[in-house]
Amino acid sequence: MPTPSSPPADGASVRIGALVPLTRPGWVQAGRHLLAGLDLAVHEVNAAGGIAGRPLELVVRDTAADPGRAEAAVEELARSGVAALAGEYHSVVARAAAARADALGVPYLCSSAVLDGLTDQRTDRVARLAPAQSHGWRIYADFLLGAGHRRVAVAAQPSVYWASGTGILRDHLAARGGDLVELDMGALSPEAACEELARDGATAVLLLTGIPEPAVSLVRAVRRDRRLAGVLVGAPAGQPEFAEWATELGDDGAGIPFLRYLPARLGPLGARVGSALRELLAEAPSFVAFEGYDTVTVLAEVLRAHGTDRARVAAAWPDVSVEGTRGPIRFSRVPGIGVWQWAWPPVQVVDRDPAAAGRFRVLHSG
Numbered sequence: 001m002p003t004p005s006s007p008p009a010d011g012a013s014v015r016i017g018a019l020v021p022l023t024r025p026g027w028v029q030a031g032r033h034l035l036a037g038l039d040l041a042v043h044e045v046n047a048a049g050g051i052a053g054r055p056l057e058l059v060v061r062d063t064a065a066d067p068g069r070a071e072a073a074v075e076e077l078a079r080s081g082v083a084a085l086a087g088e089y090h091s092v093v094a095r096a097a098a099a100r101a102d103a104l105g106v107p108y109l110c111s112s113a114v115l116d117g118l119t120d121q122r123t124d125r126v127a128r129l130a131p132a133q134s135h136g137w138r139i140y141a142d143f144l145l146g147a148g149h150r151r152v153a154v155a156a157q158p159s160v161y162w163a164s165g166t167g168i169l170r171d172h173l174a175a176r177g178g179d180l181v182e183l184d185m186g187a188l189s190p191e192a193a194c195e196e197l198a199r200d201g202a203t204a205v206l207l208l209t210g211i212p213e214p215a216v217s218l219v220r221a222v223r224r225d226r227r228l229a230g231v232l233v234g235a236p237a238g239q240p241e242f243a244e245w246a247t248e249l250g251d252d253g254a255g256i257p258f259l260r261y262l263p264a265r266l267g268p269l270g271a272r273v274g275s276a277l278r279e280l281l282a283e284a285p286s287f288v289a290f291e292g293y294d295t296v297t298v299l300a301e302v303l304r305a306h307g308t309d310r311a312r313v314a315a316a317w318p319d320v321s322v323e324g325t326r327g328p329i330r331f332s333r334v335p336g337i338g339v340w341q342w343a344w345p346p347v348q349v350v351d352r353d354p355a356a357a358g359r360f361r362v363l364h365s366g
Contacts, residue, residue: 013057014050014308016042016299017077017106019070019088019097026065027211029242030089030288034111035060036280037292038087040273045300051308056300063088067096074100083308084109086295089288091115091133091161098126098339107314110339111295112288115161119338125314127331127340129291129298129324133161134168134336136259136347139366140236141172143257143349146364149204149232150178155193155218156208158186165208165236185209190221197228204232207256211239216248223252234258241286241350246357254354257363261287263326263346264365270325287326294324 018038021031038058045056059082061073070093077085078101085101085108088094094113101108102123110118110126114133119126144152152173156162170180181200183193185208197205205222209215215235222228235258239245245253266274273293277285301322306312317331317340331340349364 013055014303015057015059015080015082016296017073017080017082017085018058018060019063019073019085019093020060021065021089021093022060022062023064025210026063027089027242029244030112030286031062033242033277033281033286033289034087034089034292036277036285037289037294038111038296039292040276040280041293041296041300045296051300051303056296056303058086058296063090063093063097065090065093067093070094070097071100073097074104074106078104078106082106083303083310084299084313086299087111087292088113091118092159094118095160098123102126105310105314107310107317109295109299111291115164116337117164122338124317124340126338127317127320127342129294129329129342129345131261131344131347132334132337132341133164135344136261136366137165137168137236138172139347139364140234140257140259140349141169141176141178142366143364144204144232144234145173145176145178147232151181151200151202151204152178153181153183153197153200153202153205154208155183155185155188155205157210157214158184161237162208169206169236185214185218190214190218193218194221194225194228197222197231198225203230204234207233207235207239208237211245212248215239219249219252219256232257238287240352241288243283246352251354251357254352254357257349257351260348260350261326261345262290262348264348264362266325267327269323273325290325294322294326294329297324298322298329 063070089112091113108126110128114130116132233256238258277289302316306316322329334341347366353359
């Protein structure tokens, strides 16, 4: 991978702070893809002349999925003089980072976190590229209903993010004649969860859990329980997107629908970037890598047009009009969302093809 994030020797760079999960318990593969997209875009910005002749520098901090660590990183980066913040994958971590960035007056473009309540109150300093959880997960619920699933179980670990997703699914299913049952994976073993599923009669179970555990063990337990042979296993949070999933589960990991944020077909920019990302990563780029690339593309355009003053950068979100890898990016105010939001990136429900686990099938688009 190129190293465009290395500091230039003359010290005249325009600096962006990047928050990325690069170590456990963070989702390391997601962080790796996010950083690849961020780095590639920085490399291209600098190859095209940088920001008004000044090189763009990415200052990377590993959040390790720890909100406290992210808050400390935001404070350090703010003191160091970064023009803006970018990145993060985990919603609870991004929420902590957004709160500190807002309090410190540092503009923050969130790449991948989807939690609706990214901030407690409306702010002009924070914008987001990923769709809000309520938008994507309602599309996922529509897919379930269209496939005939009226009684759905969620196998969930305790967390603000999983609880939010459970509420979105429950409300959307209930309004359309469906219902939802919860399995507490903080208390149940995978085998005990299978017992609950067999008694309950749900036709689908959704993995609202971390990876690799307990998600991998739960998938294996369901696949091996003959009573659950007709039960759909789903993963709206996107766990099967990454190669780690296929490596851990093999054929058991196929046929599990998940959300990803890509169009049916990439345009010329997306195709070119996708090829470059594939070369850098030595594997197919996930939608998270495209989110990283688009984040820097947007910030570079804002910095070119408005300079590096933080207040001017934050004031520029409503003026953004940038061609991203997945379509034109503009920010607006969405009811119930306190940050400037791209409404909306393309949303798909996809699974790994049981006939070839390295191939994805698009099952539904929203």
